[in-house]
Amino acid sequence: MMEFVEKRGKSVDEAIKAALDELGVEFEDVEVEVLEEPSKGILGVLGKKSALVRVSVREKPEEKIKETLVAILDSMKLEYRIEKVEYEQGMVRINIVGNDMGLLIGRKGETLNSLQFLLGLIANRGREDKIRVVLDVEDYRLKREESLRSLAIKLSNKVKQTRKSVVMRPMSPQERRIVHTVLQNDPNIVTFSQGEEPNRKVVISLKR
Amino acid sequence: MKDLVELIAKSLVDNPDAVEVTQIEGEKSVIVELKVAPEDMGKVIGKQGKIAKSIRALAKAAAAKEGKRVVVEIIR
Numbered sequence: 001m002m003e004f005v006e007k008r009g010k011s012v013d014e015a016i017k018a019a020l021d022e023l024g025v026e027f028e029d030v031e032v033e034v035l036e037e038p039s040k041g042i043l044g045v046l047g048k049k050s051a052l053v054r055v056s057v058r059e060k061p062e063e064k065i066k067e068t069l070v071a072i073l074d075s076m077k078l079e080y081r082i083e084k085v086e087y088e089q090g091m092v093r094i095n096i097v098g099n100d101m102g103l104l105i106g107r108k109g110e111t112l113n114s115l116q117f118l119l120g121l122i123a124n125r126g127r128e129d130k131i132r133v134v135l136d137v138e139d140y141r142l143k144r145e146e147s148l149r150s151l152a153i154k155l156s157n158k159v160k161q162t163r164k165s166v167v168m169r170p171m172s173p174q175e176r177r178i179v180h181t182v183l184q185n186d187p188n189i190v191t192f193s194q195g196e197e198p199n200r201k202v203v204i205s206l207k208r
Numbered sequence: 209m210k211d212l213v214e215l216i217a218k219s220l221v222d223n224p225d226a227v228e229v230t231q232i233e234g235e236k237s238v239i240v241e242l243k244v245a246p247e248d249m250g251k252v253i254g255k256q257g258k259i260a261k262s263i264r265a266l267a268k269a270a271a272a273k274e275g276k277r278v279v280v281e282i283i284r
Binding site for chain 1: 209211215216219220223237258259261262265266268270272273284
């Protein structure tokens with residue numbers, strides 16, 4: 001159930017402010033319904049009416065995602081702890097730690113990627129502004145991102161020396177994106193992807 | 209295993225009440241049968257079976273925790 005309050009005020013703004021104060025939340029976290037518009041009345045005396053608003057607290061997307069994640073991990077009977085949940089710029093990042101993390105990551109990260117994919121689907125059901133869900137385990141992804149970045153730079157140097165393009169191994173869209181991003185500002189290099197999923201590969205090439 | 213598959217399926221479909229999961233337990237393996245409303249089939253299979261593959265990957269990890277193998281079948 002959504003938590004809500006109804007408040008009166010001289011203006012709609014004032015009524016909303018009173019409601020936000022009572023709920024202890026920010027304007028971004030609520031939905032507002034104006035139940036009665038204020039009216040000044042005749043000569044400011046007769047028929048003067050205050051504004052009435054209903055302010056409901058929206059469930060925060062990261063809270064909803066965390067609840068779903070907890071339910072899934074519990075039913076897998078894993079030993080884990082959710083260490084961090086961050087939400088900014090349409091992206092929710094969650095880091096999980098614990099004893100069963102090898103199992104949760106799976107071969108080549110297959111299990112972790114599956115869980116991330118499913119959570120993303122569940123989180124975005126019926127949403128217009130899509131949220132990206134990124135799951136990490138003991139900063140496994142963060143470390144892989146770092147090694148992928150340094151590999152991309154190393155390969156781009158090789159391309160410049162040999163003047164020949166390099167085709168990388170097949171990678172997930174997230175991984176390809178990291179390579180594109182790290183090399184996008186290099187004036188001598190272009191990157192693009194070729195092939196079909198799941199064998200899509202990044203090509204690092206000399207800019208002509 | 210049943211709980212896991214049921215939870216995920218119910219979170220994905222439009223008709224959660226139509227989700228039925230049965231579990232057939234063997235000594236070293238588990239068979240999980242998932243049934244959803246016909247119009248929800250796409251929601252648990254996905255493009256090129258990507259969703260089904262993900263559900264199977266999670267079930268596999270949960271089964272490994274119990275030292276078992278699992279087969280997830282989506283049935284009509």
